[in-house]
Amino acid sequence: MNVQDRRRILGPAGAKPLVFANAEAKEDKTVKEETQLNKNLSISLQRGIISNANGSSIVETSGISLLTSVYGPRSTRSMSFEPRATLNIILQSNKFDTSNLKEISNFLISVLQCCVCLEKYPKSGIDLFINFNIEDEDELVQYIPIMIMSCMIALMDADIEVSDIIGGLTIDHTAVCLGQNGDQLLGLWKDPSSDEQDALVLNETIAKCQEQYSSSRQQLIEFISNC
Amino acid sequence: MSLSIAEKSYLFDSLSSAQALRPDGRLPYQFRPIEIYTDFLPSSNGSSRIIASDGSECIISVKSKVVDHTVEKDLVQVDIDIAGERDDSILVESITSLFNKIIDTIDVSKLQLTQKYSFKIYIDVLVLSTYSYPVSLISFGIYSALNSTYLPKLISSFDDLEVEELPTFHDYDLVKLDVSPPLIFVLAIVGDNIFIDPAFNESKVANNGLIISWSQGKVIAPVRTMALNNTYVKGFKPSLVQEGIDLVNKYGQDIVNALV
DSSP: OOOOOTTSOOOOTTOOOOOOTTOOOOOOOOEEEEEESSSSOEEEEEEOOOTTSSEEEEEEOSSEEEEEEEEEEEEOOOSSOOSSOEEEEEEEOSSSOHHHHHHHHHHHHHHHHTTBOGGGSTTEEEEEEEEEEEEOOSOGGGGHHHHHHHHHHHHHHTTOOBSSOOEEEEETTEEEEEEGGGTEEEEEEEOOOSSOOSSOOOHHHHHHHHHHHHHHHHHHHHHHHHO | OOOOHHHHHHHHHHHHSSSOOOTTOOOTTOOOOEEEEESOOTTSSEEEEEEETTSOEEEEEEEEEEEETTTOOOOEEEEEEETTSOTTSHHHHHHHHHHHHHHTTSOGGGGBOSSSEEEEEEEEEEEEEOSSOTHHHHHHHHHHHHHTOEEEEEOSOSOOSSSOOOOOEEEEEEEEOOOOOOEEEEEEEETTEEEESOOHHHHHTOSEEEEEEEETTEEEEEEEEEOSSSSSOOOBOTHHHHHHHHHHHHHHHHHHHHHO
16 A cells, blocks of 8 residues: 655655565455435445545446545645645536536535535645536536535545545525534535525525435445445 | 635634624725726727725726627526636636626617617726625726716618618617616625625625525526635525525615726
């Protein structure tokens, strides 16, 4: 294993890490699970797909398939001392334009900052790449719950510490991200839509999401504990 | 400028306590004083310069072009530049994307000239300096710039489908552009409290931020949360979203009245 200690001054540039002769070949940890979340929405979860990434996952529903890979925690080139890791998310899609994707990735960073223990990894950076393999849904807001789920699996696959298992749901063109058993709101995303009501009331949408949150969280926990 | 751990802890405690006290003594719905100058660029159809009390400054220019609206669907375009940030940085791109989404809520029929042609409005924003999340400042600037925009007066006929003709304009007369531009409010959530228009030091200790759009007397989409710093970010009580929306609904009109 190639692990650098980022808390100390690094060795010379050409230094090679110690490799023990009887280092075991990494076993293939690809696990697959298919479950029925709602009656109409089945989700397929897989992890440990990309061998040269620290962690990876594929989450698939009928119209969406996302491949997420995590690289890190790896050392940053920053000259100043950073007491916390910096989180970076890059979305790659053929369907949506870049500025839209960057806005979503900014949002995802805000949400994941709430649960990833960034203070455990000083002087490091964690990069997440989300590739859109199947993108049949037209609204980006529909992808948010799947993105959160695939990021969580990939982060745990990379053995990065998280303080909570968070989840997202999309109801009425509104994506809601919840944590702490649904008691805490971590993120909310609502885009303008054609069927706009007179006054915007989000209380009911959030309450609906809180009801459904536990089942999606349970599914994620079952998948992780089976691995 | 960065704050020490002790300063941050003091700010967080005073903002999150039951009787919250903001560092500059403002009320939860109160804005910092802003200065706005309009119509200062002679070569633009409309312009504004907005300066916040902390020295954040932003200039906005509105330019127009006649386009065939059957071909060109996007009649308002916002372009944002922030000094010291790359054009493809996540901050600039996400703010540009947010503004292009909210500007689509403008009634484009006001830009129509004839059955075939419309004005296309280009809004160019240059943020000269900024100390907190600049979205609110930019949206107030765009609001003032659009409200001071005058476009050439059409003198040819409206019906140009039968007889093909290009629109012609009056040599001197201008018509005031009458759109009601939407506004964006930034709110900071600290503990169980919520504040409009967080200053630099308040943003540094905010648990989360809320971006709320407002147009013609009511809150509209897009609404979203946004981390205002990267150390204090965490979840918050879900009921605070509605509290923030109610706050903007209640005071939005007063703020707009103060802008014009």
